[in-house]
Amino acid sequence: MxxxxxxxxxxxxxxxxxxxxxxxxxxxxxxxxxxxxxxxxxxxxxxxxxxxxxxxxxxxxxxxxxxxxxxxxxxxxxxxxxxxxxxxxxxxxxxxxxxxxxxxxxxxxxxxxxxxxxxxxxxxxxxxxxxxxxxxxxxxxxxxxxxxxxxxxxxxxxxxxxxxxxxxxxLRCGEPRSHSRTVTTSKKARPTTTPTGPWRDRTYLAYVATDTVLFLDDAVFKVGLPLWIAHTGTAPHGLAPLLLVLNNVMVVALQVPLARFGATTPAARALLIPLSATFALAGLAMAASTTGGTTATTLSLTAAAVLFTLAEMLHATIAWELSVALASDTAQGAYLGVHGLAQAAQRSIGPLAVTTAIATGPLGWLTFGTAIAVTCTIQHRLVRDRLTQKALSVPSITVSEH
Known part of the structure; x- marks a missing residue:
């Protein structure tokens, strides 16, 4: 794969x-x-x-x-x-x-x-x-x-x-084992449980809503940084593609090493706190990029790109674990499909959010970073009880043989 x-x-x-x-x-x-x-x-x-x-x-x-x-x-x-x-x-x-x-x-x-x-x-x-x-x-x-x-x-x-x-x-890949599809060997056999539907799961839907906000870093690189660089007038326009290259290089070099900090469900949830701080600092760096000359602006924007990339990698690690840990074992596909709406919806609201921040100026970027940081803490609280309950539950059986 x-x-x-x-x-x-x-x-x-x-x-x-x-x-x-x-x-x-x-x-x-x-x-x-x-x-x-x-x-x-x-x-x-x-x-x-x-x-x-x-x-x-x-x-x-x-x-x-x-x-x-x-x-x-x-x-x-x-x-x-x-x-x-x-x-x-x-x-x-x-x-x-x-x-x-x-x-x-x-x-x-x-x-x-x-x-x-x-x-x-x-x-x-x-x-x-x-x-x-x-x-x-x-x-x-x-x-x-x-x-x-x-x-x-x-x-x-x-x-x-x-x-x-x-x-x-x-076609050459083996079919992985699935807890989502029920297998029976006779016409009388019936599944022992009914898969939970994600559209009726209020906690999961709330988690997806908060994750939509956390995905806004994507819009920063695709829309926010290029437009902000053009808007400030002090940073060289050629800086935008260089920051995109920096983003890509960082992900290739650091995504795997960082993943070990969120390898378990409790660890992934704990990462939401440093992720919150990272988003707040990234917004501050964007706001600071208007306070100096070309050199100061370039350094501030580079720092912002580094921080937003770090946030992107931390959030990816967290989302990979929590989106599965919060899902029903008997309907993983349906749950992950609903979680996929978070990133898809962000592609619509993300450009609007970053252009609003640009139009508002430094205060807009401070608000942008702070809003995402607060959402991280909300998600940290939101998933706590659900993860505790699931850890204490007994997995349901979905395969019957007669």
Missing amino acids: LTIAFVDRIGSGLWASVSVLYFTFVSGLSITQVGTLAATAGALGIAGAPIGGRLADRFPLTRVLVTVQLLRALASFALLTTDRYALLLLFTAVGGCGDRAANVLTRLYATRIAGPDRVRYQAVQRTVANAGWALGGLTAAAALALGSTAAYRWLLAGDALSFVASALLT
């Missing part, structure tokens, strides 16, 4: 860095149309996370993942066939839906295959995925030097082919 993550993210790196340019220069869309397409397709694609998780509780996980990868490939190939806006929107939405489903399914696979070592496995997988993303991005940058329409089309085709390759590689 690590090889699959690497191949998958190479393709994503090829496409993510040029998608806006493709729709502009190849499809001939206006800036408004491109923005509307991205926002609408993103909103429609949110459904992929819960649908993918639900299917994985009912069917073999590897088969569902292969289907999703092929769906992503078809959506990418389909973009090459038309310039009609409605069809571009449809195909982009289908691809986004598949992308979110694939994220949930790969997390679920790691949970099932690695068991108690799931946090370390996820950390290694994320490191490999980031390396693949970087390779894809560098390849895209080199291809764009050609400046031709054919280059854009080949990059999109490469993205589609990466999904085909991922599907073929997934």
Whole structure:
């Protein structure tokens, strides 16, 4: 599965860095149309996370993942066939839906295959995925030097082919053991318990709501930092891509070592306290970037990028553990699918949150960092009783044989 993550993210790196340019220069869309397409397709694609998780509780996980990868490939190939806006929107939405489903399914696979070592496995997988993303991005940058329409089309085709390759590689993976699917050997056999549904689990839904806020660091790197650098006028514009590179290098180098601090459920919950402090300091560093000249601004923004990256890695470690620990063992797929909504929803509210912070100025960034820090402490309190109760409970039996 690590090889699959690497191949998958190479393709994503090829496409993510040029998608806006493709729709502009190849499809001939206006800036408004491109923005509307991205926002609408993103909103429609949110459904992929819960649908993918639900299917994985009912069917073999590897088969569902292969289907999703092929769906992503078809959506990418389909973009090459038309310039009609409605069809571009449809195909982009289908691809986004598949992308979110694939994220949930790969997390679920790691949970099932690695068991108690799931946090370390996820950390290694994320490191490999980031390396693949970087390779894809560098390849895209080199291809764009050609400046031709054919280059854009080949990059999109490469993205589609990466999904085909991922599907073929997934066929070679063994099916992990699942507590979510009930197995019976006679028509009279019935499951002894009914899986708990995440949509009726108020504690889990509240946890997902708080995690949506904690995912806002993603919007900082994609939207916040580039716009803030342009807004301050004192930092060199070339600093934005360098900070993105710094973010990627830090994740590749440090995600696995940091994962050991959240390898158990109590440890993951405890990490919410230092995570809270990290978010608060990151907001302070962003606010401080307006108080000096070019050198001081550059140093403050670099410190902010380091702190937000550290927060990103700590939060990833915490989320990998708590999203599973809080879930019902008999409906892991459905629960992780609902948790996938947190990151998907953040992609809609994140840009709005960071642009509001930019418009407000230093006070906006202080508020941004403080709000996330407070949310960390709320989540720390929220999950305490649930985790204590689950630790004292006896696992239910979902397999009957007669």
